[in-house]
Amino acid sequence: MSPAARAVRGALRGYQLLLGPWLGGSCRFHPTCSQYGLEAVERHGALRGLWLTARRLARCHPWCDGGDDPVPPR
Structure with a gap:
């Protein structure tokens, strides 16, 4: 994984751990937008x-x- 990908991944994990619980779960999709x-x-x-x-x-x-919206294959 590139350094840029690691940085983005870290920012998303930070959102999930710090802001996500505070803002509450309101994503209409599965998986959630951050996931x-x-x-x-x-x-x-x-x-x-x-x-x-x-x-x-x-x-x-x-x-x-909303609904099921998986990441497209590579």
Whole structure:
């Protein structure tokens, strides 16, 4: 894993451990958006993983039904 991917992964884990419990679970998707981000970065690397995560976050809004949305295969 590249240093950039490790940094992104660390930021996402920090969010999960520190902010996630405080903000409460409100993600409409499975896996959660932060877990999706971790999987995307691990599978696709930092740049593409961040792009996939940003696209996912853009879809996460009150008018979206949500549901199962796995990270695409490599």
